[in-house]
Amino acid sequence: MKARKGKTPVRLGIIGCGVISGSHLKLAAGCPEAEVVAVADLIPEKANARAKEFGIPTVYFNDTDLINDPRVEAVILAMPVADRTPVAFKALRHGKHVLLEKPVAAKASDVKRMMAMRNGRTIGCCSSRMTFTRYAEAAAKCVASGALGKIRMVRIRAIIEAGATPAWNPPPPWRQSMALNGGGILVNWSCYDLDYMMFVTGWQLRPRVALAHWWRPGAKMADRVAPGSDADAHYVALIDCADDVVLSMERAEMAATTSDQAWEIIGTEGALHMPLLPPGDKPHAIVLDRFAPGKGVVSKTIWSEENSPSTGDVDSDFVHAIRTGTEPRTSLKQALLMQNITDAIYASAAKGRSVAVGTVKLGGAR
Numbered sequence: 001m002k003a004r005k006g007k008t009p010v011r012l013g014i015i016g017c018g019v020i021s022g023s024h025l026k027l028a029a030g031c032p033e034a035e036v037v038a039v040a041d042l043i044p045e046k047a048n049a050r051a052k053e054f055g056i057p058t059v060y061f062n063d064t065d066l067i068n069d070p071r072v073e074a075v076i077l078a079m080p081v082a083d084r085t086p087v088a089f090k091a092l093r094h095g096k097h098v099l100l101e102k103p104v105a106a107k108a109s110d111v112k113r114m115m116a117m118r119n120g121r122t123i124g125c126c127s128s129r130m131t132f133t134r135y136a137e138a139a140a141k142c143v144a145s146g147a148l149g150k151i152r153m154v155r156i157r158a159i160i161e162a163g164a165t166p167a168w169n170p171p172p173p174w175r176q177s178m179a180l181n182g183g184g185i186l187v188n189w190s191c192y193d194l195d196y197m198m199f200v201t202g203w204q205l206r207p208r209v210a211l212a213h214w215w216r217p218g219a220k221m222a223d224r225v226a227p228g229s230d231a232d233a234h235y236v237a238l239i240d241c242a243d244d245v246v247l248s249m250e251r252a253e254m255a256a257t258t259s260d261q262a263w264e265i266i267g268t269e270g271a272l273h274m275p276l277l278p279p280g281d282k283p284h285a286i287v288l289d290r291f292a293p294g295k296g297v298v299s300k301t302i303w304s305e306e307n308s309p310s311t312g313d314v315d316s317d318f319v320h321a322i323r324t325g326t327e328p329r330t331s332l333k334q335a336l337l338m339q340n341i342t343d344a345i346y347a348s349a350a351k352g353r354s355v356a357v358g359t360v361k362l363g364g365a366r
Helices: 019-029 044-054 063-068 081-093 108-117 126-131 134-144 190-200 219-224 314-324 332-351
Strands: 010-015 034-040 058-060 074-077 097-100 123-125 151-161 207-215 234-241 245-255 260-267 270-274 284-292 296-305
Touching: 010 019, 010 063, 010 314, 019 034, 019 044, 019 314, 034 044, 034 063, 034 314, 044 058, 058 063, 063 081, 074 081, 074 314, 081 097, 081 108, 097 314, 108 332, 123 126, 123 314, 123 332, 126 190, 126 314, 134 190, 134 270, 134 284, 134 296, 151 190, 190 245, 190 260, 190 332, 207 332, 234 332
Parallel strands: 010 034, 010 074, 034 058, 074 097, 097 123, 151 245
Antiparallel strands: 151 260, 207 234, 234 245, 260 270, 270 284, 284 296
16 A cells, blocks of 8 residues: 655554454545555455555564564554454554554553553544544534533433344354453444544543443344353443433343434433434434423424535544644543443443442543
8 A cells, every 4th residue: 555645654554454454444545644554464364365455565464573563653453352452552562653443442451551651652542433424523513502501411322123134144252252352232332422422522521420230132142142252232321420410321232122222412401312323325413402482392403414424534533643743533531531431331230239430530641
C-alpha cells in the first residue's frame, strides 16, 4: 500500500488478519496520512491473503517481528482482547503508537497500565466508531444547546431477536467468553453504546453506583455459541450518576422476543431519540420531543438523511492524532471511564448487589 506523493504518512502495521482487519485496511487505503507497511498473523494463509489483497510489502507470522520492524511507527491490533492486551503492552514498550480494537481491555487495571506505559504515545480506541456520523454530531449539538433542559436519564436498549438459523457456523469461541473476550454482548456491543452516548452528552456523565444482572442464551439456542461459552447474551444495568442522572443500559442477542432498540436522552424539558448504526436501507432520524404549555409533548424531526456519509473514521482519527499530537476521538482516560462501568456491571451481577463504579478525572494532561 503506497503512500501519496507530498504526504508524510504514519507507517502502520496491522496485527491480526481476521475479518475486521479488512475494514482497517480499506480505511487506511483511503487516508492520505496513513501507509500500511506490514501485516502479521499467526496463520500464514490469513497474513498472505491480506498482503496480496491490499498490496502490503511485508508479511510477518508473529507480532514480535512486526513490532521490531523499525519502519513501523504505529500498530493496529485487530484480535480478541485476551491476545490483544499483551501485544499492546509489548508495542508500547517498543515505543509504538497503538490503535486498539474494541473492547479497549478486559479490566480497568489493564487500561491503567497502558496509561502508565504510554510515554507520550497515542493510543486510540475503536469503540468510538459510531460517533463518526452526521447524526451523532447533530445529536451532540442538540444536547449542547440546552434544548432538553437538565438531563435526567440516558437510556440504551438494544434487544436483537433470535433468527431462524445461527448467525455464525461455527460460532467464534471468543464471542461469549470471559477468558478470551472479557465478556459477552456487554463488551461486544455496549462499548459502542457507551462511547456513542457519552459523546452525545459531552462526556458529562459521572457514574457512581451500578446494579446489574446478566443471562446466558436459552437452552434451545445453545448451538449459537461455542462450546464452553460462559458470558452474557443478555444483560441489564442501572447506573446511578452524579448530579441526579441515571444511565439505563440493556442489550441482548439471540433473544426470545422481537427486536426493540432505543437510544434516548430524557431531560426536564424534552427528550432526544436517535439511531446508533449508520443509515442503511431506511432513513435514520433524530426526533426531539419537547413539552409545550397548553399543547403537551410535541415531537419534531430535527435531523433526517438517508445513507448519510460519515464525518470520519477511527483509523484516520488515530493517524491524525499521531501527527498533530492531539487526543483521538476517545482518549484512554475516557476509555477507562467506560471500562470502569463495564467492570462494575459484571461485579454487581456476580455479587448480586450494587457496587461502586471507579472514578476517572477526565480533565488534565494526556
